[in-house]
Amino acid sequence: MAMTETRPAPAEQAEALPVAVPADPPGIAGWLSTSDHKRVGRLYVATSLLFLLVATVVGAVVAIEGTQSGLDVFNDATSFTQAVRLYPEALVLLAALPLLIGLATTVVPLQVGSPEIAFPRGSATAYWLYLVSGAVLIGSYLADGGPTGASREAADLWALALIGVLLAHTIALVSLLTTVLAMRTSGMTLLRAPAFTFSTLVGGSLLLLTLPVLAARLVTMYVSHHFGADFTGYDGISWAWSIPSIYLLAVIPAGVALEVVPVLARNRVRAHAATLTVLGLLGVVGVGAWAQRPETFDDLLYVAIGLAAVLPALALLGLLGDTLRAGKPKVASPLAFAVGTVLLLLLGAVAGALLSIEPLELHGTTWESGVFHLIVGAALLGGIGGTFWWASKLHGAALPEGAGFLAFLAVLGGSVLRAAGDLINGISNDLPLNAREFDTDGGTEALNALAAAGNVLLAVGALVAVLGVLAALRKRGTGVADDPWGGHTLEWATTSPPAAGNFDDPLVAVTSPTPLLADEVNA
């Protein structure tokens, strides 16, 4: 058994070196022309965190409007509605999803032992398209566009920008998924793939089948609007961040949690196959492009999927709880992020299950917003936690642990407060979504204030995460361990930051889901 883990002789290594990957030119030109997946991933992470800051500030202002019935922060109803529309679009499509794509773009090729991503220029193109389209999207709102804007040209631009963002994500996902399927190192079967890589495969595949459906809807809306009609049926868009589709956003963060917990617990997950099964089930319950119309909320399938979504979240909690219990956990900020991710996912799945029960009549109330914030909160915790976990590979520097805990507390606290206010207002006061004027009985305003405080905390969390990345940029090159956590998977077998081509030495054949742990044990 140990034979296969024996390091080869140097002479043999030289012959078997992977394909040469050229280094980027220095300076700005290098950043503009890079197709190195690690640099592209860093660009994704930094940009998505900036968009997260924008989105959470918009969300906070929208929430503050609800702290008092009739309060007029936005001056007019149109501006308020525009901000209400921009908030989830930016939070999901410009912040949370690209953050996860950025992490995966950096980490997945390393985890599968590949010298590069499958389509380096495709990934770079995807990033620049995302950046430009995202900026245009926000610009279109500022120019009085969006689905409710008065400027028809800016409204057209809104639809085109969203289509551009979706196209960018689709291209990025094709590159990632191809890397997982076609560029794994010798011996790494899919069943031996690390949890994060497998979650990228599951979540990415299902997103690949979901985002184009959203794009299709936007294309039809654009054609109608461009040639004279008004935008109608925002339901055709908002399903993407409602249950069940929103669960897709939690698949990759679940993979992050499954990477972090065993390493920091100094233990293996008892059954790797079970882990992969749970990730698969989490993906299955997130297939939701079919549930676009309110008529589907009565369907048995909708209810069944809503209820079933609790099971993979519970199983995930069980798997990680068992791993923690049987191990010797080391307290570090990524562990807090990982546990928070799973807890928010479970809470979100339970709240989503109640939402799917039609007799409770929670659709159209702030309960929906509560579910949204729990799941997006889980995604943000997973994504930001991932940036702290893989900071040495992303930035070549460790991020400050204090910043990690602060960001964790802010994002977790923000998500919970926002969701608590929304959930209670939804179930006890039947408060409609995004109402500017409402009945103030039942403590509605106080609960909205609680939700607004949550949004402010989310913005603080985003700010801390941005500052953490800036701190990492300043510390880059000051020395960081190649494997600061004692990781189990191949990304920890290379330098921090990894050189062009990722691995200096050829890798030995992988024989288990935790190749570095196997080496350590055998040594």
Place this chain on the structure above:
Amino acid sequence: MSAVATDHAPLALPPAAPATRRNVALVGTTFAIAAGIALVGGLLAAYFGARQDVVDAGGEWVDKATIPNVGMAVAYGTLLLSAFTAQWAVSAIKLDDRRQAYVAVGLTLLLGAAFLNALSFGWSQLGAAAGDGGFADHMYAVTVAHALLVVAGIVLLVVMGFRVIGGQFGPRNSEFVASAAAFWHFTAIAGAAIWWSIWFLEGGPG
């Protein structure tokens, strides 16, 4: 237990093969096709959803007499035919028959261009412009999006054609040709689905 192997270099196994690129182009194309299927499926779902809303409200979705059945059948039939010539190109490359490959790629491009020409002729025959109502808006959204996919396929074929001329492909290196052909097959099959859903169902046999 590993000491024996480690201490005696001659007993060490050779290193694993470097990360192999297993059909990267083909796998990537398959994912792109999956996204394309979702796009076309989403467009057709939006089309049928809007149609159902109009019919449920007692309205007329489209004046069936205006549907250019024959023109559209010819257009999409041409595209379907081109799938065979695209596969012919793959087969020719695998047989290392460059001359046949040139002819097959050229014919596929010609048929693709003919499809776009016939489609634009069909649009002109329809007499409805975008903005004229639900049918026109959705029909143009679906058919223009599909036409753009065909254009993307043509670009792929042109790139492939130049690389065939440059001698980059052969029997053991035909993956890129197969990928381009697979994408072309997708556009042809998607075209058939669109023809059936929009033109045939509305206009009946031409």
